[in-house]
Amino acid sequence: MWTNHEIGIDLGTANIIVYSKDKGIILNEPSVVAINTDTREVLAVGIEAKRMIGKTPTNIIAIRPLRDGVIADFDVTSSLIKEVMKKAAKKLGLTFRKPNVVVCAPSGSTSVERRAILDAVRSCGAKQVHIIEEPVAAAIGSNLPVDEPIANVIVDIGGGTTEVAIISFGGIVTCNSIRLGGDKLDETIIQYVRKHYNVIIGERTAEQLKIEIGYAPIEHTKVETEVRGRDLVNGLPKNIILTSTEIQSALTESLLQLLEVIRSTLENCPPELSGDIVDRGVIVTGGGALLNGIQEWLSGEISVPVHLAPNPLESVAIGTGKSLNYIHKLQKMSV
DSSP: OOTTOEEEEEEOSSEEEEEETTTEEEEEEESOEEEETTTTEEEEETHHHHTTTTOOOTTEEEEOSEETTEESOHHHHHHHHHHHHHHHHHHHTOOOOOOEEEEEOOTTOOHHHHHHHHHHHHTTTOSEEEEEOHHHHHHHHTTOOTTSSSOEEEEEEOSSOEEEEEEETTEEEEEEEESOSHHHHHHHHHHHHHHHHSEEOOHHHHHHHHHHHOBOSSOOOOOEEEEEEEETTTOOEEEEEEEHHHHHHHHHHHHHHHHHHHHHHHHTSOHHHHHHHHHHOEEEESGGGGSBTHHHHHHHHHOSOEEEOSSTTTHHHHHHHHGGGTTTTSOEEEO
16 A cells, blocks of 8 residues: 555656655656547557657657646646556555655746646545655755755756756755756757758657767767768758767857856855855756766866766655655645
């Protein structure tokens, strides 16, 4: 049974991750849903649905109901949460019976959207549902002492958004958000290849390029990789060779925007907390933290220590699960 079970859910643009207080990360799947457009029936969720992107017949679409950090489709998001809760229960060998759930909602979500998330989770049998701010969850998941009166700076580079927050005494002192994350970097790579090679590549190919040969603006040994796409001129498949320096130049403009958000957040820091930041530095988390060279680049640009979170991809999910210990101290929304 779910009796007194406590779980945390990171409802991310790219991935939905479920954390169990007893067993750690129990589910990590892409936030993708495959739907039959004729019947609105959900055909697949998560990894099965992601494999369908760009490969389905006209009456089936694989969509991501969360885009740019906000909910684009309430009904599909609800279906996604319900399926994920069922999978989580199956992995734990449990039946749905009154778990306590903390959900990390997208930062740009409105009160109406948050209510939709709460209703969707409750409909799966949750006893209590809390919504926590994403930067706070990321900080808890990165083992920062968020309930102490010291500055904890978190840079959470997610799939749809990047959030930069200074957290002290259980709450956010100052926070800035920009709709720029892993998805935008993928899109930038697609546009670069299209413009310079007249070749169209897919989202999954762009993501793979970013992971394998994407670099922040630092000196590095150039590497090459072969990519397959569709020639815009004759419509036929085409192979091209891309280098890491090309991908680096494509990503630089977006990364400079991200840097500007970090700088403006640090500029708004109260003087009393500035000393803590110099000593303790900045923690980078989220999928974007895995970009090659980002730690070295940021450290050189903002002149304070930059650390990577222990588990960048899972920090938010771990934080949502652990936050039940802090729930009365944290700024939260609970209805």
